Amino acid sequence: MDTQPILQDKLLKLRPLEPSDFDTMFGVASDSLIWEQHPIKTRSTFKGFQEFFKESLASKGALMILERKTERPVGSSRFKIIDEEKKVVEIGWTFISREYWGGTYNRAIKRLMINHALSEFERVVLYIDESNLRSQRAAEKIGAVKIPPGNFSWVPDRPSGKVTYGISNPLT
Numbered sequence: 001m002d003t004q005p006i007l008q009d010k011l012l013k014l015r016p017l018e019p020s021d022f023d024t025m026f027g028v029a030s031d032s033l034i035w036e037q038h039p040i041k042t043r044s045t046f047k048g049f050q051e052f053f054k055e056s057l058a059s060k061g062a063l064m065i066l067e068r069k070t071e072r073p074v075g076s077s078r079f080k081i082i083d084e085e086k087k088v089v090e091i092g093w094t095f096i097s098r099e100y101w102g103g104t105y106n107r108a109i110k111r112l113m114i115n116h117a118l119s120e121f122e123r124v125v126l127y128i129d130e131s132n133l134r135s136q137r138a139a140e141k142i143g144a145v146k147i148p149p150g151n152f153s154w155v156p157d158r159p160s161g162k163v164t165y166g167i168s169n170p171l172t
Contacts, residue, residue, distance in 0.1 A: 001089065001120040003061035003079040007112040008068060011105065014112055017062035017076060022053055024073050025064065028097045035095070037132040039161070043095075056093065065096065065109055074100050077109060079117065087122035103141060110142050111171040118170050127162040139165040 004016035017025075028034075029052070032044040042048030056062035061079040066072065075096035082088040091113050096105060117124050126144055128135045140146070144165035 001079070001081065001117065003081065004063065005116055007063075007116055009108055009112060011068055011108045012074065012112065013066045013068050013071075014063040014077070014109070015066070017056055017064045019057060021064050021073075022050075025049075025053060025076055028073050028075055029095060031098060033098060037129070037134050039129050039131070052093075059093075062093070063113075067100075073097070074105060074109075077113060079113065081121075082125060087120075088125060089117045089121045089123075090125050090127065091117065092127060103138070106138050107142050107171070114142075114167055115170045118168070122168060124167045126165040126167075127159055128165065130161055130163055136163060136165075142171060143167065143169070 005014075006016075007014040026046065026049050029049045030044050030046075032041070035041045035043050040048065040052075043052045056076065056078060059078055059080065061081075063077055063079075065074040065076060067074055075094065077094035078092060080090040080092065082090050091110065094106075094109065096109070100106075114124050126139050128139060136146075144167045147164045147166050
């Protein structure tokens with residue numbers, strides 16, 4: 001699976017994250033309220049975001065999200081292949097500017113990424129911090145199903161402190 005495709009619809013364009021995107025992405029990520037329910041709140045600081053951005057580039061699965069009409073930065077997200085044999089891919093590390101909160105853009109981001117992933121994989125997982133209720137609600141709004149602990153035959157190595165959501169059908 002191409003983990004850094006160009007994906008687009010009428011609202012958004014997702015493209016591979018590049019080193020030259022740092023300043024633009026930090027402009028979005030420096031809003032501390034974005035990271036309010038995230039366990040690593042320092043991502044809104046220059047040093048904290050620098051570490052996150054470096055990790056994003058190294059992942060080879062990071063995408064920059066742009067509003068299609070204006071080319072304004074919306075945020076970033078990533079793919080990570082969890083298990084090729086079991087056909088499981090993770091979508092995560094997503095952050096979006098507060099002006100795009102509320103569902104329409106998050107759903108569009110996830111629809112593009114989930115449908116791309118499901119074209120070659122059978123399942124998508126979202127690992128969400130137990131305390132991040134906002135992201136858990138957003139996952140449920142797009143149709144992701146919370147997978148109870150102990151029911152992870154197809155989800156290897158569930159991270160501690162996380163709840164797991166799964167999707168196996170394309171989004172419309």
